[in-house]
Amino acid sequence: ALGFARFVSVKMTNYQEHVTEYGVHWNFFFTLATVRVLASVLLTFLPARQMWILGLVIGMFYQFILEATELKVFIMHNNDREKDFLHANKEGIFSLAGYVAIYLIGVQIGLYVMQPRSRVSEWLTMLLNLFLGSLVLFGCLHICQNLVEPVSRRSANFPFVLWTVAQSLYFLSCLGLADMVLLFSKRTSGCHAIPSSLNLYKKGADSDELSSKERGETERLCFIQAVSRNQLLFFLLANLMTGLTNSLVDTLSCSSSFSVCVLLLYMFINCLVMYVLHLCGITVKFW
Incomplete structure (x- = not known):
């Protein structure tokens, strides 16, 4: 519904748009909906904890198709958009493979990040792993750009997948570190009004010194x-x-x-x- 609403509003207002981004009729809302449906089907039959492997396989196989066939030339250089729906929206349709790969890898990362942790060392280890993961992916991205092709958002190729995930891991590690600083400041200063999205848990007992009312008030301050x-x-x-x-x-x-x-x-x-x-x-x- 959001995709159709955006399509109608853009056409009615003559809002500036670049058809090379997603196509004539396609937009990112259609991509979001389609990726969610496709990923949900895959998650129904495959364990979520192995989704990152499937995401990498999809991304690499899609890149192989781009290199081994004329698909890359079709996406980048074919301007016959009046032929049919596929020609008119080739960027949005074929880039779904890359976005599905990103989504599946993101599921795996989310499961890892959202695991309950009771020690500061466990949080720091998680942040370090995210940061190291981003470095590894940036290294792979450098190799892919030199040996295969540069990042392309139009086709959502494998370098684009690597770039997106690498940046996400890097930003997550930086934001997580900032949250750790806020949490440390809250604990050491005794000022519970300092907002932080992190909480430390102890098994069998509530380690938070705040009452439920105070906890809710603190969460209200966190953007x-x-x-x-x-x-x-x-x-x-x-x-x-x-x-x-x-x-x-x-x-x-x-x-x-x-x-x-x-x-x-x-x-x-x-x-x-x-x-x-x-x-x-x-x-x-x-x-």
């Missing part, structure tokens, strides 16, 4: 909790704000300083809306 409450709405609001910005501002001729100001205002409005909804205890769902 990560605010985004987690309305993730889809945050994504949709960001899309709407992007469209509004492109409609009101001549982004191509803006100076660097003005562009930074626009970006800061853009992020401030998005984050403010999510935070206010979180403080009010409002969860918006469309399903």
Whole structure:
């Protein structure tokens, strides 16, 4: 529904779009929905803890198809978009393979990150593993770009899969380290108002010194909790704000300083809306 809504709104408003991104009719909402369906089917028949292997296999096999056939030339250089639906939306359709691979690898990473941990050393080990994993993937990416082809978001090739996962692991490790610093500051200073998305658990007992009321008050101050409450709405609001910005501002001729100001205002409005909804205890769902 969101994909059709975006398609209709873009066509009705004559909003600027690049058909080389996803195609004439396709958009990222269609990609999200299709990837979710395909991945759910795979997760039904295969264990989730081995999804990263399947993700790598899909990514490498897709890259093999790109190299061994004329598919890469078709995606990149065929401009006959009026022939049929496939020709009109070739980028969006064929890039599904790469996005499915990313999703499956992400499932494995999520299972690892979300494991309950009772020691700080366990959290630090997890963050170190994420960081080392990103370094390994960046190394593989460098090799692939030199021996195979550069990163291509249009085709969502295997280097794109490696680049996306490597960056995600790197950012997760950095954000996790920042959260550890906040958690350490909270514990050492005794200031429970310091927000942190991490919690330490002890088996058989609640290690948190805060009462349930105080815990809830602390979580209300954490912006990560605010985004987690309305993730889809945050994504949709960001899309709407992007469209509004492109409609009101001549982004191509803006100076660097003005562009930074626009970006800061853009992020401030998005984050403010999510935070206010979180403080009010409002969860918006469309399903």
